[in-house]
Amino acid sequence: MSRILISEIRNAEECPGDVLVKGWVRTRRDAKAFSFIELNDGSCVGNLQVVADATIPGYEDSVLPLRTGASVEIEGKVVASQGGGQKWEIQASAVRLVGNAEEDFPLQKKGHSMEFLRSIAHLRPRANLFGAVFRVRSRMAYAVHQFFQEKAFVYVHTPIITASDCEGAGEMFRVTTLDGKELDSGAEDFFGKPTYLTVSGQLEGETFACALSNIYTFGPTFRAENSHTSRHASEFWMIEPEMAFCDLDQDMSLAEEMVKYLVADALENCAEDLGFFNRFVDKGLVERLEFVRERDFARVSYTEAVELLISSGEKFEYPVEYGLNLQSEHERYLTETHFKCPVTVYNYPREIKPFYMRKNDDEKTVAAMDLLVPGIGEIVGGSQREERLDILRANLKEHDLDEKDYQWYVDLRRYGSVPHAGFGLGFERLLMFVTGVGNIRDVIPFPRVPGWAEF
């Protein structure tokens, strides 16, 4: 008999009959003449209730010693459950104990703190919440590819080790074989120059967009900032589409369409897991996701956003003033209080944005955009790129960057330059938004944050 997944049994309309199931014991309850075993194999949140009669072979050796966490194989017949709480249960004909769990198995049948579960990241996928999170993570990764592939975007693998310490982006992790010696010049190092883990595949992505038209990257990204918040990790995954012959407006539309698509996909394909989050993590989750799927996102220019914040009468800790960055509290006010829906803010002052963003005709702003969602803040950041050679060169100079270091990037503007645009979407931030989980460390299998790189 071949193994059947518990999800298949739980979802069955018709009785599946005789089956073989394999999984891990969540709990056992003994009656006088039989035991109940709650079995989970990770295929869904729900457990399968197994009734093991004391007369079946191996009852003493394989059922009575079972502790929470043990792995078992069970053969039996699926029958309608006599008890409430589940449609089907299994009347076992044979139970084989594959590997018992030692007495100190740390996952109990009770609520644990997220902090404790992080410390046992090798076992936490066996907890309901994390099983659900990582099933959704898998599904969302699939949906990301589906979204772009349906639009004929080309998936590009940009390098993870890079020599461009550029962009004024965050701190980078140095990649070296020198072990502490001669780090600064890098001349003696493996690549003959200093190299780092990538903070973004954007610049490389642009080169491919300027050949294949529409591309996307989806891979790991590394930031060495010493940031301690629930929204930052040192290693995370980012999705970065880049489109040739594309302006900011089309860029924003794609970002909005993508967020809606992913939310809709989760609602459609992860309903049970989302239901679990809705019960135990965030009571308003499903309603909010449905809202996001149905309604248009708001769009305001940075200038309008600043005016709106000033005239709101709201007391902010940090000042709102044209030319200053929007603070977290300002972004949250916009998306959570004022619009009560996702908001795209666009056309930011040049001074607060990087060299590669396209200067607008007003000479004061650049064609940048941030997509803000309630509860998380910025989930997408993007821009139309500066495609005009002379202006890009001037920008490099203004930002005190050496054109030599960006020669290949500048080249794109010399040979068949085109207007192009793209954005970065933080995969984990999307997952936080979709699952309602409040800490980025709990949507990454083995999170890396300052001071923590276990497992």
Next chain:
RNA sequence: UCCUCUGUAGCUCAGCGGUAGAGCGGGUGGCUGUUAACCACUAGGUCGUUGGUUCGAAUCCAACCGGAGGAGCCA
């Protein structure tokens, strides 16, 4: 890097100046178509570390270490 909170049994926490407690988990026994099952008994802790105040410190003070939240930066 800065600000705030926090560190007591395997887990979740109470105790907040006078010789360490509960629930859950573990072990043993009982009961029951049970479902975070229930009942009884039992084992388990140099109260984060170091120093100080005190007759006496888990409790007060200081430093350090760990954890969490927020800010900045960003995704």
